[in-house]
Amino acid sequence: xxxxxxxxxxxxxxxxxxxxxxxxxxxxxxxxxxxxxxxxxxxxxxxxxxxxxxxxxxxxxxxxxxxxxxxxxxxxxxxxxxxxxxxxxxxxxxxxxxxxxxxxxxxxxxxxxxxxxxxxxxxxxxxxxxxxxxxxxxxxxxxxxxxxxxxxxxxxxxxxxxxxxxxxxxxxxxxxxxxxxxxxxxxxxxxxxxxxxxxxxxxxxxxxxxxxxxxxxxxxxxxxxxxxxxxxxxxxxxxxxxxxxxxxxxxxxxxxxxxxxxxxxxxxxxxxxxxxxxxxxxxxxxxxx
Amino acid sequence: xxxxxxxxxxxxxxxxxxxxxxxxxxxxxxxxxxxxxxxxxxxxxxxxxxxxxxxxxxxxxxxxxxxxxxxxxxxxxxxxxxxxxxxxxxxxxxxxxxxxxxxxxxxxxxxxxxxxxxxxxxxxxxxxxxxxxxxxxxxxxxxxxxxxxxxxxxxxxxxxxxxxxxxxxxxxxxxxxxxxxxxxxxxxxxxxxxxxxxxxxxxxxxxxxxxxxxxx
Numbered sequence: 001x002x003x004x005x006x007x008x009x010x011x012x013x014x015x016x017x018x019x020x021x022x023x024x025x026x027x028x029x030x031x032x033x034x035x036x037x038x039x040x041x042x043x044x045x046x047x048x049x050x051x052x053x054x055x056x057x058x059x060x061x062x063x064x065x066x067x068x069x070x071x072x073x074x075x076x077x078x079x080x081x082x083x084x085x086x087x088x089x090x091x092x093x094x095x096x097x098x099x100x101x102x103x104x105x106x107x108x109x110x111x112x113x114x115x116x117x118x119x120x121x122x123x124x125x126x127x128x129x130x131x132x133x134x135x136x137x138x139x140x141x142x143x144x145x146x147x148x149x150x151x152x153x154x155x156x157x158x159x160x161x162x163x164x165x166x167x168x169x170x171x172x173x174x175x176x177x178x179x180x181x182x183x184x185x186x187x188x189x190x191x192x193x194x195x196x197x198x199x200x201x202x203x204x205x206x207x208x209x210x211x212x213x214x215x216x217x218x219x220x221x222x223x224x225x226x227x228x229x230x231x232x233x234x235x236x237x238x239x240x241x242x243x244x245x246x247x248x249x250x251x252x253x254x255x256x257x258x259x260x261x262x263x264x265x266x267x268x269x270x271x272x273x274x275x276x277x278x279x280x281x282x283x284x285x286x287x288x289x
Numbered sequence: 290x291x292x293x294x295x296x297x298x299x300x301x302x303x304x305x306x307x308x309x310x311x312x313x314x315x316x317x318x319x320x321x322x323x324x325x326x327x328x329x330x331x332x333x334x335x336x337x338x339x340x341x342x343x344x345x346x347x348x349x350x351x352x353x354x355x356x357x358x359x360x361x362x363x364x365x366x367x368x369x370x371x372x373x374x375x376x377x378x379x380x381x382x383x384x385x386x387x388x389x390x391x392x393x394x395x396x397x398x399x400x401x402x403x404x405x406x407x408x409x410x411x412x413x414x415x416x417x418x419x420x421x422x423x424x425x426x427x428x429x430x431x432x433x434x435x436x437x438x439x440x441x442x443x444x445x446x447x448x449x450x451x452x453x454x455x456x457x458x459x460x461x462x463x464x465x466x467x468x469x470x471x472x473x474x475x476x477x478x479x480x481x482x483x484x485x486x487x488x489x490x491x492x493x494x495x496x497x498x499x500x501x502x503x504x505x
Contacts, residue, residue, distance in 0.1 A: 114501075116447075134450070134498055153457055153498050170494050172457045191460045191491045210487055212464035233471065277484065279467050 024096075028073055030062040032082045037127065039081040040105055041112040045088055047098040048136075049113045050121040054104035061104045068096040110146075118155060156193075164203065175214075190214045194281075198288070201226040204270035211278045218276060219286040224263045226272040231258040234280040241285040290314045295321050303328060436462070439499050454499055461495055464488040 034040075040060055042049050047067075054061060060082055064073045070092035075084045086099040094117065105111065110127035113120050118136020122129050128147040131138050133155045140148060141160040148165050150157050154173040165183035169176055175194045178186070182202035188195050190211040198219045201207055207226075209216050220226070220241065227246065230237045243261025262271065276283050295314050301307050302315070302325070315322050436458060443454045468485040475481045 132498070132501075135453075151494055151498070153495060154453060170490065172461060172491055172495055189487050189491065191457070191464050191488075210484065212460065212467065212488070212491075233467075277480075279464070 024068040026066045026069075028064045028066060030064070030073075030075055030084070032060040032062075032075075032077055034058055034060055034082065034106070034109070035080045036106070037080070037108050037110070038106070039110045039112065039127075040103065041081070041083045042101055042103070042114065043083075043085040044099055044101060044113075044115040045086055045097055046094045046117050047086070047100045047115060048117075048119045048121070049101040049103065049115055050119075051103045051105060051111050051113065051123070051125070053107045053124045056104075058106050059104075060106070060109070063102040065100045065102075067098040068092075070096040071099055073099060154193075200224045201272040201274055204272050207272060207274040209274075209276050211281050213280045214278065215281040215284070216276050216278055217284045217286065218274070219288050220263075221288045222263075224272075225269045226274050227260070227262045228274040228276065228285065229258075229260045230276040230283045230285065232278045232281060232283050235278060235282040237283045237285075239285045241287040243285065292318060292321055296324075299325075299328070435496075439496055443499050454495070457495055458492075461488065461492040464491060 035058060038058075038060070040051070042062075062075075062084060064084075064086075066073065070089045072087045072089065073084060074087050075082065077083075084101070086097070088097045098117075103111075105125070105127075107125055108127050109125065110129070111122055111125065112130045113122070114132045115136050116134040118133045119139065120131045120133055120136050121139045122131065122143070123140070124142045126144050126146050128149075129140060129143060130147075130149045131140070132151045134153045136152060136155040138150050138152060138155055138157045139160075140150065140158070140162070143161075143165060144163040146165060148159065148162060148167045148169075150159070150169045150171075152171045152174045155171065156174045157169055157171055157176045158179075159167065159169065159177070159181050160179040162178075162181045162183065165181065165186070167178075167181055167183060167186045167188075169178075169188045171190050171193050173190070173192045175196070176188055176190055177196045178188070178199060180199045181197070182199060182205065184203060184205040186205060186207045186209075188197075188209045191214070192212060193214045195209050195211055195214055195216045196219075197207075197209060197217070200221055201224050204225070209218070215235075216230075218228075218241075228243060230239075237259045239259055239261065241261075241263075243259075243263060246260045246262050276285075290310050290313075292314075295302075295311060295318070298307055298311055302311050315325055440451065440455060440458070444451050447454075465485070465488040468481070468488040471481045472478070472485050
């Protein structure tokens with residue numbers, strides 16, 4: 001009985017705090033007119049940034065939700081570039097200093113987003129994308145013909161449906177998931193995060209997924225055209241995709257540790273080059289059903 | 290004279306040239322004065338590296354590919370900037386010098402600090418690489434001065450994150466240690482060299498995030 005009363009009190013206090021924070025919230029809308037292939041850069045300490053394509057030509061619209069008066073948004077506009085930054089005032093905390101940005105930009109805009117906590121999100125663009133976070137979850141989807149460059153310390157990264165992309169992802173310990181990502185260069189590097197690739201290694205590009213202790217899992221369909229090298233120094237390589245073993249001049253095969261193979265239909269076709277390497281993680285190759 | 294004009298004339302100024310207007314601007318502007326001091330420190334540091342053993346072309350190739358991946362040198366593309374705004378503003382046209390020096394220092398440290406014999410793994414044929422069993426992460430603590438400086442910075446700016454940074458630092462140090470062991474065992478293995486570069490890049494990433502002034 002007593003504990004339920006205490007729980008009720010805690011809940012009530014929590015609600016009051018939430019209400020106080022919510023009441024202190026303010027929205028700020030900023031509009032900028034830019035030329036084609038412009039750049040929008042946002043530096044945010046605490047809070048998310050979401051960028052989507054605009055329906056209105058060359059207009060950039062930023063809606064910033066400020067958690068309190070302990071934080072302000074500063075902006076500057078240069079030649080075909082807009083810079084926005086959250087400015088923490090004295091006494092700001094991760095709660096009161098939070099700003100959430102909702103941004104719409106022309107589809108060819110390049111975006112540079114930075115936030116410690118995130119989340120960071122960008123979708124349906126074909127300008128270059130550069131996202132950096134500490135613990136920020138990163139979600140990028142429906143991007144084509146652009147550079148995608150993501151860095152986090154332990155924030156998880158999800159990249160979905162990227163075509164013709166130069167994709168570079170670095171995370172020290174965040175898990176990295178790629179769904180339908182293809183292009184001339186796809187490079188993923190992690191220390192302890194897990195790397196999951198689910199796609200067709202399309203485009204005869206170079207795919208390089210490496211980790212120290214994180215597991216690597218690659219799932220691809222029967223139609224994939226690729227030469228795949230996989231190596232784990234201390235872990236295991238498990239080929240459930242039943243690749244055709246292949247001799248390689250600079251790479252010898254060790255049972256369960258390193259492996260070179262091709263998919264069935266690489267003859268007379270330009271194949272993607274896939275390199276999977278980990279020190280102590282496990283590599284698992286799977287065929288999509 | 291504006292700061293922008295001063296930055297444009299910086300190469301002449303650093304070479305000892307420039308007129309009185311440049312000198313008076315450097316003397317009166319704190320930001321430009323700080324920039325000049327930083328660049329002079331970089332130039333001095335770079336000179337000390339000249340006496341070091343000449344790295345193999347593979348090292349330069351690795352550095353070049355790392356810089357290319359960082360977007361600092363790349364094939365012609367539409368105008369864009371990979372630099373974070375705060376970084377670009379601070380260093381202006383000399384922004385390239387900082388990562389280049391960082392890469393040079395890494396290469397220098399790598400070449401001039403061979404591991405103690407006890408840490409080496411016996412040479413084995415390429416690909417059959419028995420790497421030492423990875424020690425538990427907690428066994429590898431941040432002990433280098435650079436690591437300590439980074440952790441002190443984190444403790445001041447983001448005390449709540451100290452433990453997370455500490456764990457990640459230990460992990461990347463372990464990564465470097467394991468990658469170095471493979472290079473020691475296979476000094477001619479290009480992939481092993483590349484793997485070591487990737488391990489250093491992970492540490493560079495951690496440093497970059499920890500010391501970035503624009504993030505808490």
